[in-house]
Amino acid sequence: MIELDRSLRTPYFLVDEGLLVRNLEILQDVAEQSGCKILLAQKAFSMFSCYPLIRRYLAGTTASGVYEARLGHEEFGGETHVFSPAYRPDEFEVLLRYADDFVFNSPAQVRKYAEKARAAGKSVGLRVNPECSTQEGHAIYDPCAPGSRLGTTAENFDPALLPLLDGLHFHTLCEQGADALETTLAAFEEKFGRWLPGLKWLNLGGGHHITRDDYDRALLIRLVRRLRETYGVEVYLEPGEAVVLNAGFLVSQVLEIVHNGMDIAILDTSAACHMPDVLEMPYRPPVLDSGEAGEKAHTYRFAGPTCLAGDVIGDYSFDRLLREGDFVVFGDMALYTMVKTNTFNGMPLPSIVLRTREGACRLIRSFDYVDFKSRLS
Ligand SMILES: Cc1ncc(COP(=O)(O)O)c(C=O)c1O
Numbered sequence: 001m002i003e004l005d006r007s008l009r010t011p012y013f014l015v016d017e018g019l020l021v022r023n024l025e026i027l028q029d030v031a032e033q034s035g036c037k038i039l040l041a042q043k044a045f046s047m048f049s050c051y052p053l054i055r056r057y058l059a060g061t062t063a064s065g066v067y068e069a070r071l072g073h074e075e076f077g078g079e080t081h082v083f084s085p086a087y088r089p090d091e092f093e094v095l096l097r098y099a100d101d102f103v104f105n106s107p108a109q110v111r112k113y114a115e116k117a118r119a120a121g122k123s124v125g126l127r128v129n130p131e132c133s134t135q136e137g138h139a140i141y142d143p144c145a146p147g148s149r150l151g152t153t154a155e156n157f158d159p160a161l162l163p164l165l166d167g168l169h170f171h172t173l174c175e176q177g178a179d180a181l182e183t184t185l186a187a188f189e190e191k192f193g194r195w196l197p198g199l200k201w202l203n204l205g206g207g208h209h210i211t212r213d214d215y216d217r218a219l220l221i222r223l224v225r226r227l228r229e230t231y232g233v234e235v236y237l238e239p240g241e242a243v244v245l246n247a248g249f250l251v252s253q254v255l256e257i258v259h260n261g262m263d264i265a266i267l268d269t270s271a272a273c274h275m276p277d278v279l280e281m282p283y284r285p286p287v288l289d290s291g292e293a294g295e296k297a298h299t300y301r302f303a304g305p306t307c308l309a310g311d312v313i314g315d316y317s318f319d320r321l322l323r324e325g326d327f328v329v330f331g332d333m334a335l336y337t338m339v340k341t342n343t344f345n346g347m348p349l350p351s352i353v354l355r356t357r358e359g360a361c362r363l364i365r366s367f368d369y370v371d372f373k374s375r376l377s
Contacts, residue, residue: 210239
């Protein structure tokens with residue numbers, strides 16, 4: 001069990017600086033050994049109070065649009081990259097202020113914007129689709145699925161665009177190992193490899209679970225080195241998850257226990273509002289000191305306090321009975337959580353807390369009624 005500061009109001013996200021630094025040291029080592037540059041994909045984690053720390057280890061950020069690009073530019077520094085499936089003309093103008101590298105999704109988008117980006121001194125790339133699915137379970141996270149809008153297929157690639165391009169980009173992985181990257185690279189090189197000589201960079205996207213214990217980092221390093229040597233390109237990786245994997249928690253409390261064929265603990269945190277990936281992906285998040293349903297003496301279904309019948313987090317078992325006020329701590333909650341929270345039902349947003357390497361818990365931000373009301377009218 002982690003030590004909790006009982007003076008903090010639950011629910012709150014607790015990001016652990018020591019665990020974050022552990023990941024950052026691994027990523028920095030990979031970057032140094034392979035010679036690649038690693039960017040933080042802000043879509044996974046945008047806790048910008050941590051950016052000065054992360055900046056010491058990573059080369060920059062990547063963004064999905066104007067707001068993330070501005071945040072990366074203003075709070076992180078280094079290189080700011082951006083990719084969008086389709087840029088809005090008005091937002092593109094604003095992006096020229098913040099982004100250094102623009103990745104376009106289609107030949108039409110390159111034709112529309114590349115010259116303007118180049119004239120403003122920006123680097124220009126095209127996202128390609130190697131049409132190589134390496135994941136099973138998570139179809140909604142597979143950009144190579146049939147009918148995907150993400151990336152230009154070989155059939156739609158137009159070599160006449162090459163004078164407008166500095167690099168190519170692909171993003172196809174989700175929580176995967178270097179073996180999946182190796183498989184993808186074979187498909188990518190077969191379809192697009194001949195266009196790489198003469199380009200400046202290749203971005204291998206995110207989804208590399210580099211900081212997971214069983215990730216084959218030696219293979220990743222070999223793959224990156226080979227790409228650099230074979231094609232003379234700079235290689236980028238832009239992981240989100242790997243930066244904060246297992247570096248954060250969501251701390252909640254039991255509000256009430258009800259019974260309907262089983263014991264159901266209603267928590268002060270909600271899957272729908274505070275960890276929507278639990279429903280969207282879907283997955284069962286880890287809970288500290290718990291077992292599978294039925295594994296330990298007392299099994300509970302954890303559910304949120306919203307009106308949504310399906311606001312259910314999962315079934316867990318414990319050695320002891322749970323009571324009102326008991327803490328329930330979810331693990332691996334730094335990624336794709338804070339960035340996806342919402343105030344459905346008028347649910348308060350979880351506070352954001354940092355545990356420093358010295359062990360102190362610092363309340364970074366709390367939210368109130370104004371945060372709910374200011375998004376409505
Ligand atoms: C283009 C792009 N780059 C990077 C990422 C980050 O992926 P992950 O957080 O899985 O590492 C994503 C995630 O969807 C993405 O779409």
